[in-house]
């Protein structure tokens with residue numbers, strides 16, 4: 236396993252993160268435990284901000300909360316000057332609870348409910364990214380008669396599908412998100428928005444995919460968006476001021492993933508976007524990036540206790556841990572690949588190939604196929620790296636498993652940011668008509 240951020244091996248062979256021993260964290264908080272290297276999150280945020288600041292272009296980096304949200308995470312992002320992207324009442328409530336400046340929140344979603352739109356308008360969030368015709372009407376209804384206009388971005392499906400090293404220039408017309416560019420839906424949407432005096436169209440949005448390793452897809456999207464931007468300003472005499480290029484930059488889940496440094500990718504995307512706007516006789520508007528995964532994935536490590544083993548002669552060795560698809564469903568969902576180590580025996584030779592299983596009643600409940608580790612034994616502490624994005628936020632209570640605790644570590648100190656779910660939490664929604672749940 237390659238070590239991210241402040242992760243190191245201490246002389247006694249323990250994994251440390253930000254100078255804190257994983258073994259002591261497991262003792263103190265229990266397992267499974269998700270540990271975030273707070274400094275690494277902040278470093279990644281700066282890798283976005285630095286090239287943008289250096290360019291002199293107006294900009295915002297918007298953290299896509301869906302990757303991992305908590306009140307502490309929202310505060311951290313706001314502290315570093317980031318905006319927040321929320322996609323539900325729950326994410327918005329979390330951001331507002333964190334006392335984030337509402338004017339630095341934007342809301343996404345392909346089916347924002349009436350209640351969610353009302354909540355967003357009442358909280359006076361900065362931007363609503365409109366996604367479809369029904370939503371324009373719904374939002375116009377909610378805002379009709381208001382004294383202040385509601386700022387909206389229009390989500391364009393630019394027909395670029397980017398994933399890892401490849402992109403398809405016409406690949407993603409078939410998507411539930413945004414207005415289709417090829418068929419002229421975008422232009423119709425602009426006309427509809429301009430008709431509503433309570434809505435102010437301030438810019439365009441595109442998001443072309445996730446776990447992207449190079450800028451080619453962004454270049455094609457930027458070219459299409461620049462041409463569209465110019466056309467909208469010219470034909471509709473709309474004055475736009477924002478281009479949001481979405482998120483999607485990739486991370487190193489395993490040694491095989493090769494990602495250029497974020498600051499270089501951001502500078503490259505900025506460069507191709509500037510060229511595309513210049514080709515349309517325009518200077519760059521305010522540029523927004525909307526990363527999720529690349530800010531938090533590598534900063535997260537999940538610690539599990541090894542519980543039981545099953546050796547099937549000449550077939551496979553299973554090692555089961557005390558979590559699984561309930562805290563990390565990404566292998567089950569996407570076939571995602573992870574790396575692991577034994578956090579209590581980092582110096583022991585890795586000489587056994589084992590597959591790491593969870594404890595759910597589901598054969599697909601696997602974390603890693605064929606990891607090479609020092610032969611794991613019950614009581615060992617298994618660390619899976621790069622679990623900071625789309626793990627906790629996708630966690631479930633399948634089998635009535637409790638969601639793990641989450642800690643942030645920094646400069647030798649740990650702080651609990653999400654406590655472990657308890658058995659009481661797990662029955663807290665049950666309505667028992669027979670009476671109360673009071674204990675014995």
Ligand SMILES: *Cc1c(COP(=O)(O)O)cnc(C)c1O
Nearest residue numbers: 299442445482483525526527528
């Ligand atoms: C998921 C998503 C993001 C963040 O994507 P990452 O791959 O996590 O960076 C940004 N914007 C939108 C609209 C998204 O759906």
